Amino acid sequence: MGDTFYDIPKFPRTVVLMQTFFDVFIFFIFFIIIFYTGETIHRDRLTRYAHINDSLPTPNWVLNGSRLLSLIILSLFLSMIPLIMGVAIQVIKGYLHFEFSIYFMEIFTLILPRFLEMVIFSYFIHVLINNKFAAHAIGIIIWVVLFFLHISKVFNYNILLFSYTPDYIVSDMNGIGHMWRPVFWFNLYWLLGSGLMIIAASLFFYRGYQQRLESDCNF
Incomplete structure (x- = not known):
């Protein structure tokens, strides 16, 4: 690992390795997720396949759900x-x-919930804005602001910082x-909030090249 404790090299223990995959790692993964979200949502329109696909009798929940499911698999x-x-x-x-119990505990209880929340947040932004590059910009600005508010402790009220949880330390x-x-409760709180975003995205999801004001009101 290259780390030492009083000049004694540390073993590459699982908890030491996993510490490198928090904060900055999760911060940069968001850029991958928002990029692929934009490609997934807007590819049909950019390639003009939407003229054909959106004229088919496929229900909206299938089109909406299939895109979201593919992004969840990516996460x-x-x-x-x-x-x-x-x-x-x-x-x-x-x-x-190998301490696989620690690997799976951290992945499925700490990392994966945040990735799912990031996917849904990106999906919501792209559906709401409906412009790939504008949605990229807005989503990245919001994410960077949240990140620096959290790490700088300027505003560390996690109940208002989307996807963030109280700080913790993993030990052997x-x-x-x-x-x-x-x-757990913060992850549940933000996953439920993400569920509301999915509902909102399904209401704003539209097909074809209709004018935005006409198509946004699918209530």
Whole structure:
């Protein structure tokens, strides 16, 4: 790992490796997610295939749901990056004490929920704005502002910072310890908020090349 403790090299333990996949890693993964979200939503219109596809009798929930499902699968794949890279580094370093319970605990309870929230946030922005590059810009600006508000502690009220949870430390002895409760409730809170975004996106989702004011009111 290159890290030392009183000049004694550290073993590439799972908890040490996983610490590198928080904050900055999650921050940059958002750029991948919002880029692919824009491509997924706007590709039909950019290639003019929407003239054909949107004239078919396929219900909106199928078109809307299929795009969202593909992005959720993408987020699942991205959440596995820490596992793949972590195990590879441990093998290269000759450390074969793999703690898969910690890998899966952190991936499915800490990382994946945030990725799902990022996917839905990106999807909502792109459906609402309906312009790929404008949605990219607005989504990135919002995400960067949230990130710096959180790390700078200028405004650390997590209940208003989308997808953020209380800070925690993962240890070899007891995982995240007593912090699992607040982290769980905050993840549930933001996932429910993401569910409201899905409903809003389904209402604003439109087909073809209608004027925006005519097509946005699908209530």
